[in-house]
Amino acid sequence: MKKNNQTHPPIHGGKLSLFTTGENARYVTTMSDAGFKIVYFDKDNMLFLINSVLGEGFASDLTFTNNEKKTLDADGKTVIADMTCTTPDGSKVLVEVQVAYKGSLPDRMLAYGSFLIQEQLNELLRKQKSEQNLQRNSQIPGKSENKEADSVNLAQLEDYNFSSVYVIAFVGYDMPQPEEEGVEHSDNFIRTAKIHYDDNFGTFSDKISFTTIEVLKFFKKEEELSSNLDSVVYSFRNMGMEKSMPGRFKDTPMEKIYTRAELAKMNTEDRFHYFGLMMDEMWDANAMSEVKKYHLAQGIEEGIEKGRKEGREEERIQIALKLLSKGFSDELISELTELSIDEVIALKEKYQP
Numbered sequence: 001m002k003k004n005n006q007t008h009p010p011i012h013g014g015k016l017s018l019f020t021t022g023e024n025a026r027y028v029t030t031m032s033d034a035g036f037k038i039v040y041f042d043k044d045n046m047l048f049l050i051n052s053v054l055g056e057g058f059a060s061d062l063t064f065t066n067n068e069k070k071t072l073d074a075d076g077k078t079v080i081a082d083m084t085c086t087t088p089d090g091s092k093v094l095v096e097v098q099v100a101y102k103g104s105l106p107d108r109m110l111a112y113g114s115f116l117i118q119e120q121l122n123e124l125l126r127k128q129k130s131e132q133n134l135q136r137n138s139q140i141p142g143k144s145e146n147k148e149a150d151s152v153n154l155a156q157l158e159d160y161n162f163s164s165v166y167v168i169a170f171v172g173y174d175m176p177q178p179e180e181e182g183v184e185h186s187d188n189f190i191r192t193a194k195i196h197y198d199d200n201f202g203t204f205s206d207k208i209s210f211t212t213i214e215v216l217k218f219f220k221k222e223e224e225l226s227s228n229l230d231s232v233v234y235s236f237r238n239m240g241m242e243k244s245m246p247g248r249f250k251d252t253p254m255e256k257i258y259t260r261a262e263l264a265k266m267n268t269e270d271r272f273h274y275f276g277l278m279m280d281e282m283w284d285a286n287a288m289s290e291v292k293k294y295h296l297a298q299g300i301e302e303g304i305e306k307g308r309k310e311g312r313e314e315e316r317i318q319i320a321l322k323l324l325s326k327g328f329s330d331e332l333i334s335e336l337t338e339l340s341i342d343e344v345i346a347l348k349e350k351y352q353p
Contacts, residue, residue, distance in 0.1 A: 025240055025243060026244065026262060027240060027242060028240065029239055030097070030170075030236050030261065031097060031099060031240065032099060032240075033097055034277035035261065035274070035278075036170075038274070041083065042260060043064075045256060045257050046085060048253040048254075048257070049232055050093055052228040052229045053211060053229060053232070054093070059091070059093075062087050064084070064085055083096070091165070093165075093166045093168065094112050094116060095170075096112075096167075096168070097170045097172070098170070098172065099173075100172065101173050105171065105175065105212070109169055113210065116165045120162040120163060124157060128157065128158060164206065166208075166211070167208075167210045168213070169211070169212050170236055171212055171213060171214045171215065172215055172216065174216055175214055187217055189218045189233065190213045192211045193211075194209045194210075213233060213236075215236050218233045222234070222248060268328075271328075272328070272332060272336060275319055275336065276336050316337040316338065319337050320333050320343075320347055321351055323336065330345060330348070
């Protein structure tokens with residue numbers, strides 16, 4: 001592992017470029033919920049990402065849908081935790097960023113995909129019942145549409161022709177390798193799973209697919225990038241630590257992605273909010289997955305609380321140092337990190353002489 005030459009405490013696991021915006025960096029990191037929403041809650045950027053992952057020409061347009069769980073975007077408005085899009089042919093595409101291990105990702109992705117299918121089936125049934133009620137009511141003068149069209153019983157559905165569903169996950173940790181006998185381990189950073197027969201008979205259904213992109217397995221340098229997918233994954237891995245956009249991205253769709261990610265484009269309140277969200281994400285991704293998991297494995301319950309407190313304190317210091325490097329006031333940093341003014345000043349004197 002490359003030696004860390006920074007003067008402040010390192011992030012757990014040494015994965016600073018994935019979990020947070022580096023000191024003096026110019027851009028947010030898209031390998032986080034907060035940064036991902038800032039950059040990709042934008043039609044052009046999301047369309048470029050989806051076509052890069054699922055194949056050039058996959059979608060000519062999209063609309064954002066089912067956006068309920070909210071955080072922020074670069075304009076200070078609210079966006080969702082996982083983004084779902086609908087393409088002109090009705091296909092549903094859900095894209096999420098999974099920074100830390102939180103149980104079985106395949107199970108989570110399967111649940112997400114099933115939910116998107118369920119939504120479509122519910123809508124198909126409502127449409128079917130509405131049409132049936134209109135036809136029945138047309139034969140009875142003066143009778144209005146039956147409000148029972150809003151009730152859902154999929155056993156009554158006559159047509160299950162729902163649109164295709166695609167679930168994409170950018171993963172910030174090493175996914176467990178398969179344990180089945182005869183299955184080879186793979187270093188591929190992108191893999192797609194579909195529903196096939198177990199005797200090589202072919203595809204059982206092409207209506208749902210799952211794509212995982214393991215960012216930690218992507219090692220290409222700027223001069224080695226050879227596709228739009230390479231460029232997108234490169235930005236997920238490196239953007240948070242970069243001080244300038246790679247020259248090869250000028251006058252390409254990647255330029256807009258980097259422009260939207262610029263911290264300087266955000267007002268003070270939005271930057272403040274972003275770093276606050278990053279502090280929470282850093283704790284969830286690092287302290288919980290490293291400190292708590294370690295102590296749990298050893299059965300030391302009292303160590304969990306101690307690790308939580310120590311990890312939280314370190315994350316507060318990390319955020320405070322980054323905010324200091326961005327020129328935030330001592331008072332704002334104290335409010336955001338819950339460090340005292342004296343502690344903030346002491347950090348400034350120690351690490352920023």
